[in-house]
Amino acid sequence: MYIDEDTIRFYTQMYNYELETQVLPLMVPYRQMSPFTPFTQGPQGGPPSAPPNFTPPEPKTQQFGATPLAIDPGAIRPCLYRFVYIWPRRERGFWAWLTFVGPRSISGFRFDRNRWRFFGMDLRNISSFQCF
Numbered sequence: 001m002y003i004d005e006d007t008i009r010f011y012t013q014m015y016n017y018e019l020e021t022q023v024l025p026l027m028v029p030y031r032q033m034s035p036f037t038p039f040t041q042g043p044q045g046g047p048p049s050a051p052p053n054f055t056p057p058e059p060k061t062q063q064f065g066a067t068p069l070a071i072d073p074g075a076i077r078p079c080l081y082r083f084v085y086i087w088p089r090r091e092r093g094f095w096a097w098l099t100f101v102g103p104r105s106i107s108g109f110r111f112d113r114n115r116w117r118f119f120g121m122d123l124r125n126i127s128s129f130q131c132f
Contacts, residue, residue: 051083051095051111052132058087059128070124077101079131087127
């Protein structure tokens with residue numbers, strides 16, 4: 001599409017630059033941010049309690065078998081709103097409470113030092129997992 005000078009002049013006259021150039025005070029409603037609200041406890045929100053107090057054994061891998069490049073989202077989806085133990089490729093394993101499973105990532109709450117913290121993780125970084 002070719003845009004000539006007349007078209008540019010027409011759109012420039014119709015466009016209102018006043019809102020972009022004026023400085024808005026912090027009292028403007030759409031500039032304010034809502035205060036942080038902690039997650040709700042229960043099956044559809046955060047974890048209901050502390051995770052189990054044991055560490056499950058990591059599944060054995062085959063010596064000469066192929067290792068997957070990523071965990072399938074359909075395989076980990078049944079673990080939503082349940083306790084799951086995740087073994088990452090480069091870290092120590094941890095307990096998690098998943099609230100989202102996407103095509104390439106997961107997110108939820110990770111148990112770290114006796115408290116739950118929000119986290120997100122790429123499915124390619126998971127070596128294996130187990131739901132409880």
